[in-house]
Each structure stands twice: as structure tokens, then as C-alpha cells.
């Protein structure tokens with residue numbers, strides 16, 4: 001029995017958060033995810049959270065990978081974690097608007113403004129969230145046990161290609177990440193080439209889309 | 213409301229009645245909270261099904277109860293794809309499926325607390341400030357500050373290392 005048949009409201013699009021430190025590759029990941037979801041027929045929209053500009057939203061709109069109207073920017077002000085955790089009202093409104101305007105959508109991706117290792121998403125706002133860290137940010141990041149690294153549903157370790165250039169032992173970094181996360185998944189990506197982004201798609205499909 | 217696109221997609225998806233068909237384990241879609249196990253009508257039906265061992269439990273951490281969409285496995289190993297309306301709220305005893313030969317009920321895992329005893333008033337002030345700074349959920353009991361654990365306890369103890377090391381706070385039982 002699905003929602004339409006039993007007379008309840010449509011559950012709306014799955015909402016997936018993407019958080020992580022400044023410059024770790026969140027927008028690059030979104031740019032890699034868009035065509036992959038498009039190819040499998042997933043109805044998609046994106047919300048970006050920038051501090052005071054619409055930089056990331058503009059970049060996605062200009063990219064030509066998605067209907068520009070389906071990219072909405074929420075201004076996070078000086079405190080990017082507030083709008084995804086303590087008071088996600090602005091993002092909830094944006095997601096509801098996208099559901100209404102383009103529904104039935106399958107998926108709304110929500111990029112958080114770059115923050116520090118402490119940012120987490122409210123589960124009032126998203127159904128599932130990823131935390132993107134990058135190899136160049138330092139091999140010791142998992143050991144620091146920030147809440148984003150520990151609590152996210154999926155940890156993405158991006159910029160795998162940079163490991164040899166910044167003297168990071170990638171294998172060790174990933175092993176430590178798996179250990180502190182107690183078995184929750186970790187994916188190592190290169191968001192410039194798209195390497196392993198397909199695995200990220202699989203996790204989202206398995207976790208919240210259910211149409212795999 | 214007519215939603216042809218989604219309908220077509222769902223029809224193509226894995227078998228929806230929860231019974232195995234082919235080699236892929238069936239995924240059971242659960243789209244609504246049908247009632248609470250304590251509701252009069254539900255209680256009788258669950259009781260009858262229970263006698264036949266046909267009530268399955270999905271046990272969820274407190275923190276996961278806030279989700280609307282999640283993948284979970286029942287105590288009998290049934291793979292559940294839960295997708296509730298956005299205004300729905302899971303609670304202990306929520307019935308997600310009930311039929312002739314099976315019911316699925318959500319149970320909230322007990323909340324875990326980390327009890328800390330500050331050495332003195334000065335330490336208590338600092339500990340309270342520290343916990344607030346980390347956005348931890350806390351409660352107070354008999355001079356203890358208790359932190360709600362939403363991840364492994366070790367992760368919380370790490371953040372308290374300075375307090376535990378110099379004795380400003382102690383983990384108690």
C-alpha cells in the first residue's frame with residue numbers, strides 16, 4: 001500500500017544533507033551527483049546555503065546540468081550551522097516550496113555552507129546526511145572525532161588524488177575514519193573526475209530513495 | 213491526486229508485499245503510521261497476531277525516531293523502507309503495517325545517559341558551559357550532569373578529557 005493508495009499525503013522528496021568544512025568539495029560533489037541522478041530518472045532539486053551570497057547556487061545554475069529554477073539559495077548569514085540544526089526554518093520552507101512547485105520530486109540535495117568539523121544536520125530537516133572532508137585538510141581529521149565525522153550517515157573523504165601531494169597516508173586515514181564511526185560507511189572520492197561518486201549514489205538510493 | 217510518474221516507478225521496484233520473489237531479499241515499503249500499539253483496536257489485533265508470533269519489531273535509537281525516511285531491519289530480518297509523510301512523527305509503539313499474517317511495530321531503544329559528577333561549584337560551572345558549547349542535550353539529577361548519548365560514549369569522553377584528567381569531573385555509575 002503506498003501513500004497515494006491509502007489516502008495519506010504524499011511523503012514528498014527524500015531530503016539529503018551535504019555538510020563539511022569550507023572547500024572540502026561539497027559543491028563539486030553536487031555537480032557530480034546531478035548528472036548521475038538525472039540518468040537514472042531521479043527527479044531532483046538542490047538547495048545551497050551560502051553565507052551572504054548565492055555563489056554556489058549560481059555556479060550550479062550556470063553549470064547547465066539542472067534546470068536553474070530547481071536550484072534555490074538560502075542565505076545562512078554568519079552562522080552556517082544554525083540554519084541546518086538549531087533553526088532550519090528557512091531550509092524547511094525552501095524544501096517545501098520545491099516539493100510544491102516541482103513535485104512529485106524524488107530527491108532534494110541540501111548543501112550546507114562550509115563550516116567546521118562540529119556541524120551536524122537536524123533530522124527535522126533531512127532524512128539522511130553526508131559529511132564531506134578532504135584529504136588535503138589533513139590525515140588526522142578522523143582522529144579528531146568531530147560530530148560531523150562521527151554522526152553523519154555517510155562520510156565522504158574527497159580529493160583522494162591529492163594524497164601523495166600532501167603527504168597523507170590515505171589508507172590509514174580511511175581505516176581510522178571507519179574505526180571512529182563504528183561501522184557506518186565511508187566512501188573515498190575524487191569529485192574532479194567523479195571517481196566513486198556512483199557509490200555515493202548507491203548509498204543514497206539504498207538509504208532513502210528505495211527505488212534501486 | 214494522480215501521480216502517474218511515481219506510480220510507474222513503484223510498480224517497477226522490488227516486490228512490495230514483503231514475501232521473497234526471486235533471489236533478491238524483498239524490501240517492505242512502509243508509508244504511514246497506522247496507529248499506536250496501545251490504541252484499543254490495534255491492541256486486540258496485535259494480541260491475536262502475537263499469539264501466532266506474527267508481530268515484528270523495528271527497534272530504533274532515540275535519535276533515529278526523528279527521521280521520516282529510513283531503512284531498518286525488523287527483529288525477524290525483514291528489510292523495511294520507511295517513507296512517512298513529512299508531518300508524521302515516529303513514536304514508541306507506532307504501527308507501520310498490520311495485516312492478516314503480520315504486523316510491524318516500532319520500539320524506541322532506551323535513551324543512554326552519561327552521568328558526570330563535578331568536583332565543586334566552580335567545576336560545575338565550567339562543565340555546564342562546556343556541555344552547552346558542544347550543544348549536548350543534558351539533564352540534572354542529584355548534583356549530576358547527565359549527557360544524552362547520540363553516538364559512542366567514547367566520543368563524549370574524549371571531549372571531556374581535560375575535565376576527567378584533572379579531576380574537575382568524574383564519570384559515575
Ligand SMILES: Nc1nc2c(ncn2[C@@H]2O[C@H](COP(=O)(O)OP(=O)(O)OP(=O)(O)O)[C@@H](O)[C@H]2O)c(=O)[nH]1
Nearest residue numbers: 021022023024025026027028114158159190191192
Ligand atoms: N584535486 C581535487 N580538487 C577538488 C576535488 N573536489 C573538489 N576540488 C576542488 O576544491 C575546491 C573547492 O571545491 P568546492 O566544491 O567549491 O568546495 P565546497 O565544499 O563546496 O566549498 P564551500 O561551499 O565554499 O564550503 C575547488 O577548487 C574544486 O575544484 C577533488 O576530488 N580533487
Ligand SMILES: [Mg+2]
Nearest residue numbers: 026027056111
Ligand atoms: Mg560549496
